[in-house]
Each structure stands twice: as structure tokens, then as C-alpha cells.
Amino acid sequence: MKFTRREILTAFLGLPFALSACKSNSETSSIDGEIVGASANIGHILRENRNVEVPANNWENLKVAIIGGGIAGLSAAWKFTRENFNDFVLLELESAIGGTARSGKNNFIGYPWGAHYLPVPFKENTELISLLDEMNLTEGKSQNGEILIKEQFLCREPEERVFYKGRWYEGLYLRVGASQEDLRQLNELNKQVDFWVNWRDTRGKRAFVLPIANCSNDAEVTDLDKITFADWLKQKGFTSERLIWYCNYACRDDYGLRLEQTSAWAGLFYFCSRVRKSGAESQSFITFPEGNGKFVNFLHNKVKDKTRLKSIAIEIIPNEKGIDITYLNTETNEIRGIHAEKVIFAAPIFTAKYLIRDFKQNTPDFVKEFEHNAWFVANLFLKDRPKNQFAKDFPLAWDNVLYESNSLGYVNATHQKGIDYGQAVFTYYFPMAEKGGRAKLFSLDWQELADIVLSDLSMAHKDIRALTERIDFMRWGHAMISPRRNFIWNGSREKATKPFRNIHFAHSDLSGIALFEEAFFHGLRTVSEILIAEPAGSGR
Missing domain, CATH: 1.10.405.10 (Guanine Nucleotide Dissociation Inhibitor, domain 1)
Incomplete structure (x- = not known):
């Protein structure tokens, strides 16, 4: 069943927005763009429960296989190399590394496709600080021992503004008119x-x-x-x-x-x-034009020779000798296999029931507790930035929020570079919080998604359609774990964190909160579990 424009805009933006937008221009023919990222069909290979035969000469022996190239998987790989342990490989199903922290780049600036900042860690978070040190982002410590970040990597002012009833105001909490x-x-x-x-x-x-x-x-x-x-x-x-x-x-x-x-x-x-x-x-926030893609690219560069992109794990089979992993190279359609002693499962927990043979046959109850929600992200490439309607409107900030919208607004990729005029890239975020959001999201084509974004932003920027040259979209069907009522402390996370037959789990899902710090922690935790049990010098 095909929905009308009004029905689509009502579902995403609400009826008042839809009624207003339907009176205005919906033209997008002059705007280029596409839906990027892995095809949903690739991910659905997991659900097909394929039985594949690996040719005898396509097997290899490794100490460890890491499944998933998001922050948790990359952090684990980075930790292994720091510990001079090199007998491992990382498999990532997509053509680009980083999961929801990945980024893109055009001819003049990088931009995020998901997570876009990292709060400065407390001094107790020594391992995360060691990463920041290695990236040369720090400049010593304060008198009380807190880490100091170089000013150019801290979010520059102004950080936030909010659009309300036709005007832009400073900050996120709406103080104007407050009683x-x-x-x-x-x-x-x-x-x-x-x-x-x-x-x-x-x-x-x-x-x-x-x-x-x-x-x-x-x-x-x-x-x-x-x-x-x-x-x-x-x-x-x-x-x-x-x-x-x-x-x-x-x-x-x-x-x-x-x-x-x-x-x-x-x-x-x-x-x-x-x-x-x-x-x-x-x-304070550490941020870059490309968001947390900066961390992804740094970690990936450290372990690029251990990374295999376009490699989707089909089945993980624990046995008496260790673990067998079968995987498909989606570019060559070649089936390959790994005999491993250990696996770090750094993919979302819900995928375990499709990948781990034992879980396919008898899915543990705790796996069913992990629920995810869908998002879409749009990157708008503008030939010039929109002008404020009123001279006293608060100026363009890093984070720009629409008070009366169901979206989260947008971040400005050029902000951190101090580029305040001319071309810009706006990264727009929309969480699909309602029931059935995933199916609704994947039922829409590029044209319909573009109309949603432009209709939403046109309430604040009347000239947005004329200024936009291109819009690309990323649809995240299972973007992040949902910390709903009675999930964080119901025991499911603790059960999921325990190794299962030499499979060690590492993902921000295990914290119940989808944050960089959590994914990083679990990646390093699994490496420590494995290396503690590893004989000295083995795999090094």
C-alpha cells in the first residue's frame, strides 16, 4: 500500500507540520542524492540460516576472530596490537568500517553518519585517556589530575541553539518566555x-x-x-x-x-x-567535523592489515577444539572459513541468535531482552548556508534543534573548522521511537525521505530547498540498544557479558546504553579476558 505525501509527513512530523508543508513546494528534482550504506538484503543473509560448505583450501587457523567492525571490535583489535598480540582477524560485513560511528567525506570536509562527539573522560578512565594521548589530543593534566584536551578539539562556541515559533534562541533549554x-x-x-x-x-x-x-x-x-x-x-x-x-x-x-x-x-x-x-x-565535548569517525579512522589505520571488509559471518560453530567461523565475501561471493581458538563477538547481541549455532537451536532468554530502535541520518550538502530570518536570531551553532519537530535537528560539520560562510554540510538525525518504526523507515524511498527532511527544515529555513545540492541517507534498522524500563538492571546484561564456549561478547549493547565509552570498554575487556588465559608469548 502506497501512502500519500500528507500521510507520510503526518507520520513523521505530525499533522500540523504536514498540513503546513503540503501547502508549500515539494520539488526535489534539482537535488541529487542516494541511500547509502549496506543493503538490508546483506544483513538479511543472517536470517536465512544458510548451510554452506567451505572448500578445503579456504580454511585458515587463527587464535582469535573478531566479528564486527564497530567501536567495540576496533577497540579490541587496537588493544591486541598494543599488547603485541597479532594472531587475529576482524570481519566486517559492510564496505566501510565503524558501525554507527562511521563517517563520510566530500571534496572539502568530513561529516558524521552517526555518533558525533565524545565527552572528555574523567581521570579514572585511564585506558580511554591512553587512546586520546596516542591520538595527540591531550595537553597534560590539571592540578587535580583531570585530563586536558587541546582547545582545537573541543566543541567551539556557540554549541547549541533551539528554533521555537519562528526564532532561533541560544542553548537547548528554552528560557525565552519561561515563567x-x-x-x-x-x-x-x-x-x-x-x-x-x-x-x-x-x-x-x-x-x-x-x-x-x-x-x-x-x-x-x-x-x-x-x-x-x-x-x-x-x-x-x-x-x-x-x-x-x-x-x-x-x-x-x-x-x-x-x-x-x-x-x-x-x-x-x-x-x-x-x-x-x-x-x-x-x-566538554571532543568533536570533529566527521564526528566519531575520527576515532574510527584512527583505530582502523592501526589494524587495517587485520581487517576484512565486505565479509559477513554466516555461522559460528563452537566445538571441542575451538570455534569454526564460516563467512562470505560479499564482493567475490567466496565462502571462507576460520578455525579459531577464541571469538570476540562485537556485533549487536540480537544477531547472536542468527550466527551462533547453539543459539540458533536454543536461544537463551537473555538475548530476547535486547531491543533496538531504528534511526535515519541525512547529510545535506549546501552551496551556501541558510540565512536567519531576523537580525537578532541566535547564529548558526554546532547543534541546531527544532523545538516543535520530531527530529533531533542537525549538526553543522563545518562549525568545528571555523568555516562560517559558504558551503556547508548539515547532518540531520531522526529517531524512529514509535512501534513499527523500522518497517516504516525501510518502506520509504529516497524521494520520500528527502521530502520529510526538507519539509521539516523549511520551517526554520525557508530557502533550504534552493540551497541544497545533494542529500544522502543512511538507514540504521537497529541503530542502538533501547534502555527501556526494567532492562538495565534485570540481569540480562550480566548474563550476556559472560563468555559462551570461548565466545567473548563485546558491544555497547552489554551496557544498555549506546555510547562510545561503553563500546570501547567492552572491546578492551574481552581482550583482557583472552590474554589472561593465553600462555605468555603465544600469538605474539
Whole structure:
């Protein structure tokens, strides 16, 4: 069944947007573009349960095979090389490395296809700091031992602005027109954040910190996971429309979920985990035009000779001698196999039931607990940047949010380079939070997706269609794990983290939060598990 333009815009942007947009121009014939990334058909090979025969001369022996080339898989590979362990290979099904942290580049600048910043880590996160040191991003430490990042790699001002009722305003929380009650409730939320930032359990552990493995599991904290963030806000008496919007945006931004879908633990984690002490600002953002693609490219360059792209694992078969992996080179259609002693499974956990033979036959209950949501990302290539409608409008920032939109707005790739005039690349994000979002997303063609994005942005930028030369799209069917109510602390993550017959699991899914720091942590954790059990000098 084909939907009308009004029906599509209503589903994505809401009826008021749709009614307004349908009165305006929908022309995109002068705009080029495509849907990029791996075909959904390649991923669906996993679901086909293929039985393949590997030719005898296509087998090889390795100590370790890493399945998945996102941040977790790349971090594991990087850690192996740092430990002088080289008997491994990394298999990635796509033609480009990095998963949801990957990036693109045109003739003048890089741009993200997903994650686009990293908060400056606390001093306790020594392994992540060692990566930043290796990348030459740091410039020493403060008097209290916190890492200092070179200024050019910190997000430049202005960081954020929000579009509301025809005007652009500074910041993310909408202060213009806020009542005394609105501001009182915002102050009260900050007090709640301060309480949890200061909170420590009997072992001195924080309630919320990165990585999550270092968070307290005290019942006072974990009980927050049993209710939604929407319910927590109600219990605390928060009713301000502006504050509710602000918290809802936070959930959609980091988790792709609405308030009523998000665990209260996850909602508070967003506000508390990156604040060193009460009253302090959140940690500054490390960012680049290409977003977290900068980290992907650095890690990949370190392990490029160990990486095989366009290589989709078909089956992982534990046996008495180790593990057999069969995989398909999607470019040559060649079937190959690996006899490995260990596997690092750095793919999303839901794929385990399609890949691991034992899980196909009897899927563990905990695997079913891992739910993901869909997103799409659009990169708009502009011949010039839109002009503000009013002289007093807040100027173009790094992050540009539309208050009345279901999207998350866009980040400006040229911002960090200090390019404030002329060509630009806007990276637009849309989380599919509603039920059935994945099917809805993949039912749309390029033209329909382009119309959604341009109709949305035209509310703030009347000239967006005339300025846009190209729009490319990336559809993420399983973009990130969903920290819904009663998932983070229901025991499923802990069960999934345990090795299964020499298969070690490494993915941000295991934290319940899709963040760089979590993927990095799990990649390094699995390497440590393997090397501890490895005889000295073996594989080196």
C-alpha cells in the first residue's frame, strides 16, 4: 500500500507540520542524492540460516576472530596490537568500517553518519585517556589530575541553539518566555541531579558514571530502572512543559526513545554521568567535523592489515577444539572459513541468535531482552548556508534543534573548522521511537525521505530547498540498544557479558546504553579476558 505525501509527513512530523508543508513546494528534482550504506538484503543473509560448505583450501587457523567492525571490535583489535598480540582477524560485513560511528567525506570536509562527539573522560578512565594521548589530543593534566584536551578539539562556541515559533534562541533549554514556575522546576531538576552526582554507596561508588561497569548496583539506584523517566518526573512533581520537553529531547537524543519509554535510571544517567561534582558543568565535548569517525579512522589505520571488509559471518560453530567461523565475501561471493581458538563477538547481541549455532537451536532468554530502535541520518550538502530570518536570531551553532519537530535537528560539520560562510554540510538525525518504526523507515524511498527532511527544515529555513545540492541517507534498522524500563538492571546484561564456549561478547549493547565509552570498554575487556588465559608469548 502506497501512502500519500500528507500521510507520510503526518507520520513523521505530525499533522500540523504536514498540513503546513503540503501547502508549500515539494520539488526535489534539482537535488541529487542516494541511500547509502549496506543493503538490508546483506544483513538479511543472517536470517536465512544458510548451510554452506567451505572448500578445503579456504580454511585458515587463527587464535582469535573478531566479528564486527564497530567501536567495540576496533577497540579490541587496537588493544591486541598494543599488547603485541597479532594472531587475529576482524570481519566486517559492510564496505566501510565503524558501525554507527562511521563517517563520510566530500571534496572539502568530513561529516558524521552517526555518533558525533565524545565527552572528555574523567581521570579514572585511564585506558580511554591512553587512546586520546596516542591520538595527540591531550595537553597534560590539571592540578587535580583531570585530563586536558587541546582547545582545537573541543566543541567551539556557540554549541547549541533551539528554533521555537519562528526564532532561533541560544542553548537547548528554552528560557525565552519561561515563567517563574518553569525556572523553579528547572532549578529543582538541577538539585535532583546534584543529589545523584554526590551520591555514593558504602563502597564509594557513584550512582552514574562511565563506563557503567563502575556504577553502583545498590538498590536505591537500581530501583530507578523499575519505572519510566516520565513516571519519575511525575513523582517528583515536575509539570513544566519546557522541562518535560527538555528531558524528552535528552532521551530521544541519546537513546532514540521518548520519556515514557525510557528507564528512569537511563534518564538520570544522561544528566549525571558526565558531571564531576555537584554544581559543575557537564564535561566538554571532543568533536570533529566527521564526528566519531575520527576515532574510527584512527583505530582502523592501526589494524587495517587485520581487517576484512565486505565479509559477513554466516555461522559460528563452537566445538571441542575451538570455534569454526564460516563467512562470505560479499564482493567475490567466496565462502571462507576460520578455525579459531577464541571469538570476540562485537556485533549487536540480537544477531547472536542468527550466527551462533547453539543459539540458533536454543536461544537463551537473555538475548530476547535486547531491543533496538531504528534511526535515519541525512547529510545535506549546501552551496551556501541558510540565512536567519531576523537580525537578532541566535547564529548558526554546532547543534541546531527544532523545538516543535520530531527530529533531533542537525549538526553543522563545518562549525568545528571555523568555516562560517559558504558551503556547508548539515547532518540531520531522526529517531524512529514509535512501534513499527523500522518497517516504516525501510518502506520509504529516497524521494520520500528527502521530502520529510526538507519539509521539516523549511520551517526554520525557508530557502533550504534552493540551497541544497545533494542529500544522502543512511538507514540504521537497529541503530542502538533501547534502555527501556526494567532492562538495565534485570540481569540480562550480566548474563550476556559472560563468555559462551570461548565466545567473548563485546558491544555497547552489554551496557544498555549506546555510547562510545561503553563500546570501547567492552572491546578492551574481552581482550583482557583472552590474554589472561593465553600462555605468555603465544600469538605474539
